[in-house]
Amino acid sequence: MGRPLHPGAWWLWALSLGTAATRTTNPLLLALLVAVSAYVVATRRPDTPWSRSYGAFVKLGLAVLLIRLLFAVLLGSPIPGTHTLFTLPEVALPAWAQGIRLGGEVTAEAVTFALYDGLKLATLLICVGAANALANPSRLLKSLPGALYEVGVAVVVALTFAPHLIADVQRLRAARRLRGRPDKGVRGLLQVGLPVLEGALERSVSLAAAMDARGYGRTARVPAAVRRTTAALTLGGLLGVCAGTYGLLTAEGGTYGLPVLLAGVAAALAGLRLGGRRSLRTRYRPDRWDVRAWLVVASGVAVAALLTLASVRDPAALYPGVVPLVAPVLPLWPAAAVLLGLLPAFVAPDPKEPS
Secondary structure, three states: OOOOOOHHHHHHHHHHHHHHHOOOOOHHHHHHHHHHHHHHHHHHOOOOOHHHHHHHHHHHHHHHHHHHHHHHHHHOOOOOOOOEEEEEEEEOOOHHHOOOOEEEEEEHHHHHHHHHHHHHHHHHHHHHHHHHHHOOHHHHHHHOOHHHHHHHHHHHHHHHHHHHHHHHHHHHHHHHHHOOOOOOHHHHHHHHHHHHHHHHHHHHHHHHHHHHHOOOOOEOOOOHHHHHHHHHHHHHHHHHHHHHHHHHHOOOOOOOHHHHHHHHHHHHHHHHHHHHHHEOOOOOOOOOOOHHHHHHHHHHHHHHHHHHHHHHHOHHHHOOOOOOOOOOOOOHHHHHHHHHHHOHHHHOOOOOOOO
C-alpha cells in the first residue's frame, strides 16, 4: 500500500466542501457537492471499520431532511405562500403560545423553503461523513499539537466509536440471517443490541488498559511563568478570534475585524506551541504534508472561496427564490467550481494499490 495522505488534508478538504454548502441553498449545487464527496469516498476510501461510516452519515442527513420537512408541515413556517398543497386540522393553542400553530395550511413555498434549508444541513453532515470515512483517526491524533493531545484523544475515541458500532451491528445481523433468525423488528433489535453494547464495553476497557500501559496522562514539569503565559496567550487568542469574527460579520467592524482575527489566531497558535511542552510524547514516522496533501486542501479551499464569491456576485443563482416560487437553475461557473473538489480522486494515493 502506498503512503497514505495526511489525515488533516482530508478533514480540511471536507470542511471546505461543508463551508461551500453553507453558502448556497440551490438544491442542484448541493446535490453536486454530495456527488463530489461520494465519488471521492468511493475511489479513495480504505478498507477499514471507520471507512464504512459514510453510509450512516448519508442516512443521518436524509433523516435530518425529513425531520425538517415534517416540522414545516406540522408547525408551519414564517414563509408566506399562496400555493396551498393541503390543509391539516389545526389545533387551538392557548394565548401564551401565540405565534405557534399546529396544523393548518401547508403551502408549496413553505415546503420548498424547508427542503432547501434541510438539504443544506444534510450536505454539511455528509461532508463531515466523508472526512470520517477517509481520514485515519489514530494518525490524526498523532498529528495534533501536544497541547491538544487529551482533547484529541476524546474526539478520536468519539469518532471511532460510531464506525465500530456500525460494523458490529452489520456483522451480528449477518450472523443472525445465516442462522435463520430474525434481524429486524423490536425482537431483533434487542437481541442484537446486547452483544453490541458488550463489545463496546470490552473495547473501552481494552482501550483504557492500553492507554494506562503507555503512560497516558503523564506531563512534564513546566515553570509557572510558562503556564501563565500559555494560558494568557490561548485565552487572549480565542477572545481575539471571536472578536475578529464578529467584526467581519458586521458592517461596523469591517475595519478592525481582520487584524484582530489574525492577531487572535497568532496568539492562540503561540499558546498551543508553548502548551505542548507539558506533553511527553514522541512520534514514530510522523505524517508529513507533501504536494498531494496541499493539492487536496487547495481544491477544497478553492471550492469554498469560489462559492463564497458567487454568493456575493450572483445571489439569485445560489439562493433560488421561494416567494415567488421559481425553479432552481444550475449556474455554470459555480458548478465548475464545485467540480474542483474531485481533484483528490486523481491526486490522492489509492489505498488499494500496493506500494
